[in-house]
Amino acid sequence: MSTMVKTPNKEGYFGEYGGSFLPPDLQPVMDEITKTYNEIRNSPGFQEELTALYQDYVGRPSPIFYAKNLSKKMGGAQIYLKREDLNHTGAHKINHCLGEVLLAKKMGKKKVIAETGAGQHGVALATAAALLGLECDIYMGEVDIAKEHPNVIRMKILGAKVVPVKSGLKTLKEAVDEAFGAYVQDPVTQFYAIGSVVGPHPFPMMVRDFQTIVGIEAKEQFSKSPGGLPDNLVACVGGGSNALGLFTAFMDDESVKMYGAEPSGKSFKKGEHAATMTLGKPGIIHGFKCYLLQDDEGNPDPVYSVASGLDYPGVGPEHSYLKDIERVEYTTVNDKEAIDAFFELSREEGIIPALESAHAVAYALKLAAELPKDKTILMNLSGRGDKDIDFIAEKYGEEYGIL
Amino acid sequence: MKNRLMCHLIANYPDFNKSFEIAEALARGGADSIEVQFPFSDPSADGPYILKACDIALKNGFTVDKGFDLVRRIVNITKLDVFIMSYANIPYTRGLESFVKESASIGIRGLIIPDLTLNNDEGLIELGEKYTIPIIPVITLTTPQERIDAILSIQPEYVYAVLRKGITGESTEITNENITFLKNLSQEGVKVLGGFGINSREQVNSLAPYLFTSVAGTVFVKEIEKETGDMINRIEVLTASLVTDQSTTTSKGGDFSSSINICR
Ligand SMILES: Cc1ncc(COP(=O)(O)O)c(C=O)c1O
Numbered sequence: 299m300s301t302m303v304k305t306p307n308k309e310g311y312f313g314e315y316g317g318s319f320l321p322p323d324l325q326p327v328m329d330e331i332t333k334t335y336n337e338i339r340n341s342p343g344f345q346e347e348l349t350a351l352y353q354d355y356v357g358r359p360s361p362i363f364y365a366k367n368l369s370k371k372m373g374g375a376q377i378y379l380k381r382e383d384l385n386h387t388g389a390h391k392i393n394h395c396l397g398e399v400l401l402a403k404k405m406g407k408k409k410v411i412a413e414t415g416a417g418q419h420g421v422a423l424a425t426a427a428a429l430l431g432l433e434c435d436i437y438m439g440e441v442d443i444a445k446e447h448p449n450v451i452r453m454k455i456l457g458a459k460v461v462p463v464k465s466g467l468k469t470l471k472e473a474v475d476e477a478f479g480a481y482v483q484d485p486v487t488q489f490y491a492i493g494s495v496v497g498p499h500p501f502p503m504m505v506r507d508f509q510t511i512v513g514i515e516a517k518e519q520f521s522k523s524p525g526g527l528p529d530n531l532v533a534c535v536g537g538g539s540n541a542l543g544l545f546t547a548f549m550d551d552e553s554v555k556m557y558g559a560e561p562s563g564k565s566f567k568k569g570e571h572a573a574t575m576t577l578g579k580p581g582i583i584h585g586f587k588c589y590l591l592q593d594d595e596g597n598p599d600p601v602y603s604v605a606s607g608l609d610y611p612g613v614g615p616e617h618s619y620l621k622d623i624e625r626v627e628y629t630t631v632n633d634k635e636a637i638d639a640f641f642e643l644s645r646e647e648g649i650i651p652a653l654e655s656a657h658a659v660a661y662a663l664k665l666a667a668e669l670p671k672d673k674t675i676l677m678n679l680s681g682r683g684d685k686d687i688d689f690i691a692e693k694y695g696e697e698y699g700i701l
Numbered sequence: 702m703k704n705r706l707m708c709h710l711i712a713n714y715p716d717f718n719k720s721f722e723i724a725e726a727l728a729r730g731g732a733d734s735i736e737v738q739f740p741f742s743d744p745s746a747d748g749p750y751i752l753k754a755c756d757i758a759l760k761n762g763f764t765v766d767k768g769f770d771l772v773r774r775i776v777n778i779t780k781l782d783v784f785i786m787s788y789a790n791i792p793y794t795r796g797l798e799s800f801v802k803e804s805a806s807i808g809i810r811g812l813i814i815p816d817l818t819l820n821n822d823e824g825l826i827e828l829g830e831k832y833t834i835p836i837i838p839v840i841t842l843t844t845p846q847e848r849i850d851a852i853l854s855i856q857p858e859y860v861y862a863v864l865r866k867g868i869t870g871e872s873t874e875i876t877n878e879n880i881t882f883l884k885n886l887s888q889e890g891v892k893v894l895g896g897f898g899i900n901s902r903e904q905v906n907s908l909a910p911y912l913f914t915s916v917a918g919t920v921f922v923k924e925i926e927k928e929t930g931d932m933i934n935r936i937e938v939l940t941a942s943l944v945t946d947q948s949t950t951t952s953k954g955g956d957f958s959s960s961i962n963i964c965r
């Protein structure tokens with residue numbers, strides 16, 4: 299962890315983005331989290347504990363797999379997958395959940411709470427809470443509860459309480475609103491373990507730091523290959539945690555191009571996508587400043603994606619900054635392309651990806667086709683698709699010959 | 702002497718004309734000032750009642766232009782002191798300077814943006830000075846003393862004191878902790894607006910000695926929601942009941958925690 303700790307500044311700004319825009323009773327609590335995190339982030343005890351859990355509990359390091367069949371089929375660049383789908387609980391989310399719950403425990407908190415979209419963050423948090431002996435409440439929109447049923451059951455088996463959110467579109471944004479409301483009620487015994495690189499300072503920095511292990515490992519693993527460094531990195535972007543997890547360790551390697559794939563859903567019409575960086579403009583939501591899909595009056599737009607973990611009207615402040623300085627290129631992948639890629643990866647490589655990750659797969663395939671054979675693409679396969687199979691069968695079963 | 706009361710209303714709730722009629726009813730009932738909230742879809746300090754009301758106001762076509770029109774009418778017709786409250790993204794999207802300038806030109810008494818705070822204010826405090834309009838910092842029971850000192854050192858004309866932890870809409874018990882907190886603040890020579898969860902005459906009475914004005918909000922939203930009788934008239938009656946003469950009830954001495962919780 300050397301080069302990437304340049305941002306944010308002391309107040310939590312990445313360029314003009316980030317910061318902390320909170321009702322005043324939460325600010326002292328946030329300041330305390332920042333203070334404790336800064337004290338322990340580099341303390342040997344904390345790092346050792348986390349590293350041991352990464353290794354023995356999560357199963358890190360996760361391998362890099364060369365997707366030979368797909369690469370051959372595309373006929374262009376060589377595609378490599380960083381297998382975060384093989385982690386315990388099936389996604390990258392466990393990396394930051396263990397960090398957050400360890401921190402919460404050190405701070406003497408009794409309960410961790412969070413929002414969840416696809417249920418991956420919820421499952422990972424419930425898992426970490428069970429392991430480390432904290433209570434856990436997960437706020438989840440009713441639409442997502444119906445769609446991600448297996449994850450809801452998993453959370454409950456793990457002993458967490460799943461609180462259904464009935465307001466608005468009943469998806470991720472409303473889940474954040476309600477988790478926030480519950481947090482404000484009692485920020486002293488509870489710890490809000492935010493599920494991505496979003497929210498007020500220090501969360502965008504802290505969640506990123508806990509995820510950087512992905513890129514650190516990948517860099518080391520890739521260094522043994524002929525080129526030493528990958529030419530391109532690809533990840534899907536909801537809030538942006540798995541993307542920053544992969545990108546951060548390569549930030550100073552100028553030869554490495556980085557791509558973030560956002561969901562363009564059904565179309566670019568308002569309410570039918572969540573292409574925040576492509577169509578949003580700077581705004582303030584949930585305590586931080588970022589690119590935001592919003593109307594002319596400053597109210598967030600309704601958002602949609604086939605992937606429950608990607609339909610958020612905002613995005614991490616560091617991504618907003620990386621877009622402005624053009625270090626990362628943000629592109630879009632629609633539902634159809636993501637579903638195609640979901641089946642492509644399943645049938646060519648025998649790996650069923652999460653619908654979120656399928657957005658990264660779709661973009662990696664597109665990019666591979668455009669590039670020569672001697673180029674490499676390393677993409678973050680952020681999660682596995684077990685949670686999505688019922689939904690896929692129901693919605694796309696006929697079209698793809700399952701039913 | 703009647704108690705000073707600032708009543709909160711949500712612009713465009715339940716619709717534009719009704720929100721103006723509510724303002725008139727508040728004035729007739731004896732309110733001293735009105736806090737007009739410009740609705741935002743994700744209000745981080747508000748509870749379910751205000752959240753729902755804001756959603757309705759937005760669905761019914763609230764725009765910042767309409768909000769300013771409403772406030773202009775309230776200022777001109779009721780002659781009361783009017784404050785605008787909203788969340789950061791509403792003025793930010795309008796352009797902070799344009800928002801502050803327009804607010805000042807209408808002649809409101811101050812702006813309350815709870816999530817734009819000292820050192821995270823996006824330049825709001827400076828704009829307040831530029832257009833000579835008070836920017837009203839929010840202080841809570843959990844605000845550390847250092848922070849209170851920093852806020853007071855910029856010499857705000859008003860501070861907004863939040864008397865309970867958490868979001869709006871739940872009942873507030875007026876405890877000795879509240880009173881000490883308010884006593885300390887009011888000794889600083891700043892006008893203290895105090896609210897969150899105030900819903901009875903008893904509460905207003907027990908707080909009045911330490912406040913420039915009490916603030917009541919959710920209690921009105923709940924009243925508007927009820928579907929019985931003439932809503933405008935009910936609002937006027939409720940306002941009058943909150944504002945009544947201080948001498949009509951006897952002080953309970955130091956033990957304020959015994960005052961009742963009506964809001965359930
Ligand atoms: C597997 C997977 N990938 C990606 C995401 C999107 O989050 P982020 O952009 O923070 O990585 C989620 C969110 O639920 C997820 O479950």
